[in-house]
Amino acid sequence: MSHVVIKKELCKGCSFCIKACPKSVLSLSSDINNRGFNYAEYAGEGCTGCGFCFYSCPELDAIEVYS
């Protein structure tokens, strides 16, 4: 099943992925990571594997998409 893996310690919380997601299954955490950012989280279902979050993420290794 398509899903997305977000490495929360690499996320800087820019929220580009959240804006890009056509299914709105990503959101910003209320927690902060070790670096002090709210980070993107996947709701756990609804991902279609379109990869938009991957391409809009400015970090090189923060998001992986499996479909």
Next chain:
Amino acid sequence: MGNKILKKSEAFYDVFFRKPGDEKKSTTYCAGCGHGIIHKLIAEAITDLGMTEKTTFVSPVGCSVFAYYYFKTGNVEAAHGRAPAVATAVKRSHPDSYVICYQGDGDLAAIGTAEILHAANRGENITVIFVNNAIYGMTGGQMAPTSLLNQKTATSPFGRDEAEEGYPLRMSEIIATLDAPVLVARTSVHDIKNIMQTRKLIRKALNAQKDKKGFSFIEILSQCPTNWKVKPEDAQEWMEKNMLPYYKREVFKDILDQAAPVPHPKPRKEIAEIVELLALPEFKTRKDNGGETTLKTIRRETKFKIAGFGGQGVLSLGAFLCELAIVNHYHSTWIPSYGPEMRGGTANCSVILSPEEIASPVVQEIDILVAFNHPSLVKFHSNVKEEGLIFYNNSIINDLSEIMPYVRRKKIQLIGVDASNAADSLGDPRMVNVAMLGHMIKVYPYFQLQQADLLLEKKFSTKPRLVELNKQALRRGFEQDEMENIV
């Protein structure tokens, strides 16, 4: 549905070991910076096109300088703005490599305007990725040439005013007016639709380079939320409101269909062609020069400095030496250095003769110094290498006391040539350089007197009197007893 995995490209280092600090997995870029997005698109493209192993990034100054932390490719740093010049060198010396010039707007559109225009105009077969965020990012948000009218920056606190600072430069439009570029386009990475558009254009540009089509230029409008002083999530809106109305996103030029493969690098000229162009006498090989077999062969790069005052024929002696080398199938370089005076100032030239191609014409350590007057001898003697050679005009240089300590210490061979007197005895002081050459050929038998004769005949073909005079001067120098001095 097939298995598709999108993850960190193999064109990136697994761990960014070059990056300082403890965090070797994340980038140096601020939250919401466009660089990372663009990096990923390039990395994916070079991986898919099988170019990674042969790609060299050239990154100059600005945040773009950090490309070498991340890309597992060749990386060359360039001085501010000079990336297209460095890329030209890399591409021309390695025509089968792929060269990506990755530059920001403060770099490309300000200090590097000349380099980018000329590289584009020459149609170098490179790909330029121009990241335009309308501001100087790394240095703290100063106004860039691309900053928008009324945009407030650290150095335009009241907003950019065209009366003071001119209008934002539209580099793509400027470059698209040139004949040579084959692909010029502007795109952006402010939302996913445009990111995917950019992805296509980057691939197109890299493919163009692969097919040797020539110069491609992709301008990418990118976010710098930190220096725009907006939150990352508001960067998209900022760009839509401020940048997009001024910077049109379109393909300004695309002649890939008609473009023939670029001819760079051109094949080197044959020696015969050079000899013909310079109207020099031709020798088929080094041996084919009149039967003499006592000639020595120049086996390594030999560096000359020839110095004196203007009018002594310092520069022409250097050029003459090069011509002798060329007809003997050696490589040579010559750079003159002189003051504004035509006569009486100081002059010197750097000459390199070599059996191999010469990488740089600059002479710092001297193998053979030829000094025509005292100041030149004093000025350059301490650059002569250990066991080097100094020819000096002992007609007018009498005092060697200043140079002797160095000459002794470095075991330099010092050879006095009575050159000025030889010239004067022929009634023409201008012959001093040829007299010197005559003696040089004797001590340094890499060329023949007869070859020099032939060159002189060609050179002064309309002035037979000068040919005779020069030949005589050459012999006066040659026949002089060797005066190996003092040491």
